[in-house]
Amino acid sequence: MARIVVLGAGVAGHTAASYLQRYLTKEHQVTVISPSSIYQWIPSNIWVGVGRMTADEIKFDLKPLYKKWGVEFLQAKAQRFYPEGDAEINSGYVEVSFTTPDRSGQTQKVPYDFLINATGPKLNFEATEGLHPGEGNIASVCTFSHATEAWELFKEKLEKMQNGQKQTFVIGTGHPTATCQGAAFEYILNVDFEIKRRGLQDLAEVVWITNEYELGDFGMGGAFIKKGGFISNTKLFAESYFVERNIKWIKRAGVKKIDAQKIYYENLDGEYLEQAYDFAMLIPGFAGHGFQAFDKQGTDISAKLFAPNGLMKVDADYTPRPFEEWSVADWPQTYQNPSYPNIFAPGIAFAPPHSISKPMTNKNGTAIYATAPRTGMPSGVMGKVTAENIVNWIKTGNPEIKHKASMGKMGAACIVSAGYGMSKGTAATMTVSPVVPDWDKFPEWGRDINTTMGEPGLAGHWLKWLMHYMFLYKAKGKPFWWMIPE
Amino acid sequence: MENRLVIDKYSEQYYPPTPTNTTLFWRRFIPFQLIRFMILNWKIIRIVAKGHS
Numbered sequence: 117m118a119r120i121v122v123l124g125a126g127v128a129g130h131t132a133a134s135y136l137q138r139y140l141t142k143e144h145q146v147t148v149i150s151p152s153s154i155y156q157w158i159p160s161n162i163w164v165g166v167g168r169m170t171a172d173e174i175k176f177d178l179k180p181l182y183k184k185w186g187v188e189f190l191q192a193k194a195q196r197f198y199p200e201g202d203a204e205i206n207s208g209y210v211e212v213s214f215t216t217p218d219r220s221g222q223t224q225k226v227p228y229d230f231l232i233n234a235t236g237p238k239l240n241f242e243a244t245e246g247l248h249p250g251e252g253n254i255a256s257v258c259t260f261s262h263a264t265e266a267w268e269l270f271k272e273k274l275e276k277m278q279n280g281q282k283q284t285f286v287i288g289t290g291h292p293t294a295t296c297q298g299a300a301f302e303y304i305l306n307v308d309f310e311i312k313r314r315g316l317q318d319l320a321e322v323v324w325i326t327n328e329y330e331l332g333d334f335g336m337g338g339a340f341i342k343k344g345g346f347i348s349n350t351k352l353f354a355e356s357y358f359v360e361r362n363i364k365w366i367k368r369a370g371v372k373k374i375d376a377q378k379i380y381y382e383n384l385d386g387e388y389l390e391q392a393y394d395f396a397m398l399i400p401g402f403a404g405h406g407f408q409a410f411d412k413q414g415t416d417i418s419a420k421l422f423a424p425n426g427l428m429k430v431d432a433d434y435t436p437r438p439f440e441e442w443s444v445a446d447w448p449q450t451y452q453n454p455s456y457p458n459i460f461a462p463g464i465a466f467a468p469p470h471s472i473s474k475p476m477t478n479k480n481g482t483a484i485y486a487t488a489p490r491t492g493m494p495s496g497v498m499g500k501v502t503a504e505n506i507v508n509w510i511k512t513g514n515p516e517i518k519h520k521a522s523m524g525k526m527g528a529a530c531i532v533s534a535g536y537g538m539s540k541g542t543a544a545t546m547t548v549s550p551v552v553p554d555w556d557k558f559p560e561w562g563r564d565i566n567t568t569m570g571e572p573g574l575a576g577h578w579l580k581w582l583m584h585y586m587f588l589y590k591a592k593g594k595p596f597w598w599m600i601p602e
Numbered sequence: 603m604e605n606r607l608v609i610d611k612y613s614e615q616y617y618p619p620t621p622t623n624t625t626l627f628w629r630r631f632i633p634f635q636l637i638r639f640m641i642l643n644w645k646i647i648r649i650v651a652k653g654h655s
Contacts, residue, residue: 355618364615493650527649542629545642549649567649572621573629575639579646601650 118144118510121210121228123194125150125178127158127492128463129234130591131499131602137185138598139507146186147226151193151215153179155591156260159492159531160584162299164263165397166270166306168536171260174588181593191216192224194235194405197421199456200412201227208458230506233428233461234499237402240291246374247290247400254374255397257303266397270307273395277311277319283394285311286379288325290398292370295335295487297326300399301354302533307397308361309535309542317362324358324365325379325391325398328486329476331355331367335486336472339548340561341570347561350546353570357534357544366391368476370484371398386479402464402487404428420455423467429453430461432469439474444524444554446470450505450517451498457515460506462498464490472552492587493528494551496602497521523551527567531580534572543576545569 118140122133125148136146156175163169182189192212199208209227214220239258241247249256255266273283287304289297304324311320324331332338332350339350358365368384379391379398404426409418423429432448446469453459461467468488476485501521509515527549534542547569553562561568590600610616621629628634 352618355614356620359615359618359620525652527652529646529649539632540630545646547645547649549652567645569645571638571642573638574632574635575642578635578639579642601647 118229119227120144120146120230120232120506121226122146122148122232122234123150123210124234124236124463124465125152125155126234126236126463126495128236128465128495128499128502129232130155130178131496132232132234132462132503133182133187134591134593134597135500135503136507137187139503140510142186144510145188147188147190147228148178148182149190149192149194149210149212149226150178151191153177153189153191154260157584157588157591159580161257161260161263162302162306162533163536164260165255165257165266165303166310166536167267168306171264174584175260176588176592185593190214190224190226194233194407195223197231197407197409198225198412199231199409199417199421199459202410202412202414208456229458230509231459232499232502232506233459233465234463235405236464238405238426240401240403243401243403244290244371244374244398247371247398252376253393253395255395256400257299257397258399269395270310274311274314274316276394277316278314280319282319282321284321284323284392285395286323286325286391286393287397288366288369288399289327289486290371290374291401292327292372292382292482292484293487294327294399294401295489296399296402297328297334297486298489298491298530298532300326300397301334303397304363305357305361305532305534306536308363312361313535322361322363323391323393324363325369325371325381326365326367326486327370327484328367329384329473331358331365333473333486335489336548336551337474337553337562339546339563339568339570340565341568342565343570347565350570353544357572368484370478370482374398382478382480382482382484384476384478384484404465404467421453421459425467427467428459428461428465429455430466432467434467434469437470442470443556444522444550444552447522447524447552449520449522451502452505452517460502462502463495466498490523491528491530493530493602494521494523494526497526500602524554525550527551527564531576531583533577533580535577537577538581539574541577541581542572542574543580544572545576545579
């Protein structure tokens with residue numbers, strides 16, 4: 117019997133748990149540990165944030181599903197890792213503390229034979245002074261509860277405009293090295309769509325603020341796309357979207373502070389500037405969860421398991437190199453920890469070897485650039501591949517890793533909603549292949565120009581709408597869920 | 603709502619391409635978008651299929 121512990125029940129963790137229970141017989145124990153029993157389809161948060169969906173439409177309780185599958189569920193959060201065990205427990209274990217009111221403060225040691233750390237990022241709001249979602253005029257769409265609050269705030273601003281008051285909406289990144297620009301990009305387009313749908317555009321100023329060097333960077337160094345007889349790039353694509361909608365933009369901006377009226381930022385020229393706002397939705401920086409790790413003797417080995425940013429070290433090449441020497445070979449393929457091969461970290465929990473976009477620092481020494489994104493599709497693939505490798509190891513007894521999924525090889529699709537509606541909606545369907553440009557394989561454009569694309573239109577909205585229901589169906593483990601790809 | 607409402611000359615917003623009304627029509631024309639929907643699905647499936655070994 118093998119004990120597999122999965123930390124986290126997001127896209128990577130839940131996908132891994134789903135395939136583990138499918139491929140393994142009941143003699144093996146799969147345990148999922150997560151601070152919340154709610155699964156949320158994060159890409160639809162932006163629709164909650166503009167009132168087009170309710171939180172209940174994008175989430176469900178995992179407990180009944182795990183009970184049906186025979187997966188143990190502990191509503192708790194991991195605190196400490198003991199990959200060698202200790203004097204009492206002769207296998208690796210994690211120490212967790214429960215988050216339910218009835219067991220709050222209680223801890224438990226959970227032993228494992230295989231550990232999947234899919235804890236995702238810590239939303240590091242505290243890294244930006246004053247960035248407190250839900251307070252004042254600051255919103256977030258990072259979780260379903262944040263998105264619900266964002267809609268309440270947005271509704272308030274719409275009412276003010278209906279009463280003739282001008283409002284400034286500032287949306288983008290809230291930290292000099294934030295990632296996940298795509299989510300903010302979708303949100304600003306949806307906010308703009310809803311304002312115009314109500315005929316309030318004359319009373320609204322909509323502003324995009326971003327740490328990207330150029331628009332359309334999206335933390336992946338931008339992408340070249342074939343369109344209208346030209347090889348263009350996502351810079352023009354994103355700028356065209358904004359110009360079409362009269363959305364202004366501020367780029368190369370590292371937001372450092374926000375108060376009740378203004379956003380304070382530095383730019384790459386080293387200038388200290390301000391932007392007034394009435395409504396702000398700024399994506400925070402991401403960080404690890406601050407886990408600690410100890411060896412059998414109780415010596416702190418956190419640095420062995422985790423990178424300085426708190427994310428877990430995996431089979432990436434972390435050798436510091438200048439941007440010009442970066443390669444797709446630096447990126448991990450198996451998400452296996454090099455020190456403890458029975459520990460894996462798929463999804464956002466793994467420490468990337470470096471960013472994809474070129475790091476930039478201004479004369480004040482402030483780094484301002486987009487760090488590497490890891491969206492739902494790659495996270496799902498990583499979760500599945502991790503499960504397949506563990507199953508193979510258990511069934512054959514051979515620790516050889518057969519299944520691989522490098523972001524330097526796999527592609528990703530991102531449907532950028534720009535307005536909800538089955539006949540009036542729109543979205544940009546964006547695909548990149550691979551996610552990390554491979555300049556050796558594709559020396560001209562860094563990626564496969566035939567499968568990397570960006571296409572605006574109503575069809576994109578249908579796709580995003582379809583994916584919402586399709587991936588929730590899959591996550592709920594409905595009949596033949598496994599036929600739906602990640 | 604789609605066309606430029608404000609053009610600040612020599613600002614960054616002055617230079618990017620703006621879709622014409624014809625382009626906007628095709629982006630919303632349901633029969634054409636149904637075809638694009640099929641094509642986009644096919645392209646995404648191709649990417650998914652070669653996503654991992």
